[in-house]
Amino acid sequence: MTITIPPKSNKESEGLQPKGFLRYFSFSLDHKVIGIQYLVCGFLFYLVGGALASAIRIELTSPISDFMPRDVYNQVLTLHGTIMIFLWIVPVVNGAFGNYLIPFYVGARDMAFPRLNAVAFWLIPPAGLMLISSYFINGAAQSGWTAYPPLSITTPAAGQIIWILSVLLLGGSSIFGGINFIATILKLRRPGLKLMQLPMYCWAMLGTSILVVLSTPVLAGTLILLSFDIVAHTGFFNPTLGGNVIVYQHLFWFYSHPAVYIMVLPAFGLVSEILPIHSRKPLFGYTTMVYSIMAIVFLGLIVWAHHMFTSGTPPWMRLFFTIATSFIAVPTGIKFFNWVATLWGGKISLNSAILFSCGFIVNFVLGGITGVALAQVPFDIHVHDTYFVVAHFHYIVYGGSVFVIFSSIYHWYPKFTGRMLNEKIGRIHFILTFVGFNLCFAPQHWLGMNGMPRRVAEYDPQFTFVNQLSSFGALLMALSTLPFLWNVIHSSFKGEIAGENPWQALTPEWLTSSPPPVENWLGEAPLVTDPYGYGKKQLQEQFNDLESEKQ
């Protein structure tokens, strides 16, 4: 489909918004600009969080605390967790790809509330800079990304308060984004487009946004109470003043367990977009995918206490949360088998995008299996707060979400910039990341099972070799960023011209120029009722051949 008529300019919006490169530094209302802002901003914070991770791994190459002082180690691991979760994965899988793709998928010109959208983005850079600067002011927070009291009440207050403020800002940003996505998906659909015809990423974002709107405010309220404890010396979570630390844990995990789904559900959606296009087959089991997303949303809200099996949880609670958590394996398993079935028998072009997606499937199933293991009380009590949990968590959020982010960048980069990424460098990036990641985190399962505690700078000397192996993997991961950076920067100037639709995709973002015009399509928005209709004609022919053979 080619459109030859030049775009009708909207004088008002063109007068207000800077053009060219500058618009990425402006309060732009264009959902595509905001999406790229989220992506690039998130990636810069990823580099900071990655540097902190490297510092942690360097410290852990030797069993004694020699690379940095212990309290600095605590600050580094707190900042690493907070930055990676709140400033990289959540903004990128939700904000970046959500803002860029959702209006296309629902056939809209922009999000439902463009100004709110820009506000949601512009809350992120100040919050992130505030968080990082706390290190230089008076020392950053030291109580980990969970900020459990009484630790968070007794460690230096300034860093903890700045941490709370920036997480509140980021939570606000996340809620505004969530409201915007719900309104856009439910209310802004092009006439004639039914809910069950939407691309899977819309469903994933709808589910995620429901989780964001229901659970993030609870974290905000909890952190406000925690800040009262720190600043005004109230005793909500301070046992010496009659308070209760377990209440904090319950409220915290009521947000932070769904937060795992906030990080990984959009990734599920993105993978469901990428796999069909590159294997030229319809997405297997669309309806079951939708129902399993909604089942994960529901179950995700009622499993939080499985993080608290060692917090004196009563037996009935352990039983309930073990069963509920194990149930999540069912919808997740359905999605896993659907992806494998999508690939099955497809005409797979083994490019960087699908390599990272397949890497995701492999890593995620490993992380999922350890997740089911951790849901079982006897096992969880054994490995609680050890490196086994660290390994499990990173298999979900790095092996899961971050692999999908890279896969999505390889897939949508031609749409973002109009140019292709270099395929060879992409494969080098994949191999380095995949090998590095597994070398870094697989040994940590063993470390955890053998009792190495997390969040401690020193460890028993018997773990030295395995830790060095893990650190070597981290080095490979750090190196893997270099070819990627060179690729995205070099290709944006010298890359092959992509054209409208280099992947021959059917989803609506590819039915316009690359990069798309301000209002997404020059004419009316296309109505795509079957975004996964790849190769259906051939399938029908094959089926007919089989039928005629039988006769």
Add this chain to the structure above:
Amino acid sequence: MTTITPIDQSPKEQEVQHDLHADHRLFGLVAFLIADGMTFAGFFAAYLTFKAVNPLLPDAIYELELPLPTLNTILLLVSSATFHRAGQALNKSDSKSCQKWLLITASLGLAFLASQMVEYFTLPFGLTDNLYASTFYALTGFHGLHVTLGAFMILIVWWQSRQPGGRITSQNKFPLEAAELYWHFVDGIWVILFIILYLV
């Protein structure tokens, strides 16, 4: 098979398309209020859990009196009704009556805040005295913040409706509707808060 409708490329069509979609701001506000309600739900859950497992320390003072909060409840419930009257008046394009009811609503809200202040200053315990005292001030204070915000909103809507340009009319009533929805929400939260804090 993929269905792609033919693309209408007439410039006239595009011009119309830009601004033409329904107003979803109220929908967005409802979603926001659900989020806001979850903040209160978290506070309520925390308070009820404290109540179930953390007994009041032996020498701690925590006593609440009923008359003033009951008056507060009546003030807020009446203000919800008066706000509703303001909306009805706007629907009939009776802007004088609408402004009157808005002003009455705002005064009731401010009266609530004043009465809450009186309660704060007469209570025998302070913010940091004990767990229950802290929870009491946190819950009522967070709600009071919402009432303050709501009262400001009503005054802004009242001021806007006095502007001659017709900023708030029966055609353009989103600011009033939004403030009204928010106000009803804040009143509803108060009723739950009143039951949980004072009656249970």
